[in-house]
Amino acid sequence: MRRVKVIERRKEAKDTESIYFEGCSEALPGQFIMVWLPGIDEFPMSLSRIGRISSITALKKGAGTEALMSADEFSIRGPFGNGFSLCRGKEKDKEKEKKILIAGGIGMASLLPMVARDDTVFLGAKSKDYLPFVDEMRARGADVRIATDDGSCGFKGSVIESLPEHLCSERIYACGPMEMLRSLYEHGIDAEASLESYMKCAIGICDSCTINGFVVCREGPVVKLDRIFGSR
Amino acid sequence: MLGVELCGIKLDSPLISASGILDEHAESMIRLLDAGASAVTTKSIGNLERKGNENPVIAEVACGLLNGMGLPNPGIERFAGEMEIVKRKRANSVIIGSVFASSAEDFAILAKRMESYGASAVELNLSCPHAKGFGAEVGSDPQAVFDITKEVKKKVNIPVFVKLTPNVRSIVDLAKACEEANADGITAINTVRGMKIDVESFHPVLSCRIGGLSGPAIKPIGIRCVYEIVEEVDLPVIGVGGIVDGKDVIEYMAAGASAVGIGSGVYYRGLEIFGLVRREMEEFFREKKIGIEDIKGIAHRR
Secondary structure, X not given: OEEEEEEEEEEEEOOEEEEEEXXXXXXXXXXXXXXXXXXXXXXXXXXXXXXXXXXXXXEOOOHHHHXXXXXXXXXXXXXXXXXXXXXXXXXXXXXXXXXXXXXXXXXXXXXXXXXXXXXXXXXXXXXXXXXXXXXXXXXXXXXXXXXXXXXXXXXXXXXXXXXXXXXXXXXXXXXXXHHHHHHHHHOOOOOEEEOOOOOOOOOOOOOOOOEOOEOHHHHOOEEEHHHHHOOO | OOOEEEOOEEEOOOEEEOOOOOOOOHHHHHHHHHHOOOEXXXXXXXXXXXXXXXXXXXXXXXXXXXXXXXXXXXXXXXXXXXXXXXXXXXXXXXXXXXXXXXXXXXXXXXXXXXXXXXXXXXXXXXXXXXXXXXXXXXXXOHHHHHHHHHHHHHHOOOOEEEEOOOOOOOHHHHHHHXXXXXXXXXXXXXXXXXXXXXXXXXXXXXXXXXXXXEOHHHHHHHHXXXXXXXXXXXXXXXXXXXXXXHHHHHHHHHOOOOEEEEOOHHHHHOOOHHHXXXXXXXXXXXXXXXXXXXXXXXXXXX
16 A cells, blocks of 8 residues: 555546546556545546556545545555456557447546557547547547437437447457446447446455456456356 | 365365355355365355445555455345355355354354255354454353354254454353354454554554454464364364465364365465465375374374
8 A cells, every 4th residue: 555646637527537646657557546545435446547657537426536536645555457458468469459449438547548549439428528538539549439328429329329330340448337338248249348346355355346256356357248248 | 185074074175265255246156166165154144234344444464464344245135045056056065154143043043044045064253353243242252152152053953163253361261162052163263353554644544443464464373272272172173364375274284273264365376275275285295195184183292
């Protein structure tokens, strides 16, 4: 556990803010840290940018994230988890190939470190006010396609409904609520996804985040959807 | 080669998974069994669902883990489903149902339910150090240990193990109370009360402030407790506390343990720990040209 200072904040969307701090430069895209605000709460956060200065991106939701948005310092454990496969081991040389990234709202945060030129990003949110990182991803050269529930920006409907009939890429990555990931899987897309699950210990022992025998905090949070939704 | 018998239950090794580790969901328990645990002890289950303590519930410390989970569990009613899945998918598996309550009557009701779910034995959690009104708060008094054990023994036919706390003046007094109440065995030890304060913010790290220490740091305490109990009490003991490798198991057995529980070791070596420890023990026995039956309680005779 170590204490970090907030270096900078950036508003990303309504109620959504990135918090920059020094450290986690060796982390892999898809890994997460446990953020502790003494006396308030400890909760998992994906790294949204990774470097000498890294960031996490919070959507205001409860006392913990609210405190994080006004904190000058906070404590972290980690990074934990496996990260996306193309960023580790023998998959690493494929990093330059074109990718398809599919995210629901703040789920975009864990995919953001991978977004590069020529990637296609499908981003869904409830309305145009809740779309994080769009300008930044376009500046990197990604093709960003938007879907909103209320139709206030881009396609009207869910991000899954906005997907083209045939998505041909072996490299499809996703992050978002469980219902979204399930509907993606039922769409016939066995993406590699970063799961959101309630975490307590974050080190693979307490069994609170386990889904279908998969220990999300230690063996994930990144996993092929078939491991979670497929019949076993 | 590593087979042992515990209260008439045949185990293919002495390596049981301890309560509290990857044992709230059926699929996790199945993974422990498939990884080589000879029996799985369930999460401690109470009458009603409990969320447990707020985060943080864990802190890494030198040579150990400090936890204050606060007995999160789905409640005995819903746990039926998890037990049913394990029994269906791994028919001959040995499951030790761990239960906690604040009265002898409730302990007996829960134990009975575990028996009806197909548990091979029950373990009474009289030792959790971080849940108000439960665990060590009821299990530090020999009279209470006696009353609870006695009541449970009246109601169930499967073996009854009592998990004891080391946070008392004499764990032997607790063990003697178990013996007088006709317990079938003792599990020792639960975690050692401990605390961590963050010196940047001066806040206690665990939300419940004081928690339980596990891992290699507490192994000498576990060994001492097992040794003391075996000196005075004629009941089989499951030794728990800080087991990470094969020699740790040998040490517990030399102190008199009939089997052992592995918990935090899963954090240190992953689920593979069961297979790895097995091989390390086999290697040890091959090199020394002795068998598992030769070492039980051997330190008492030296």
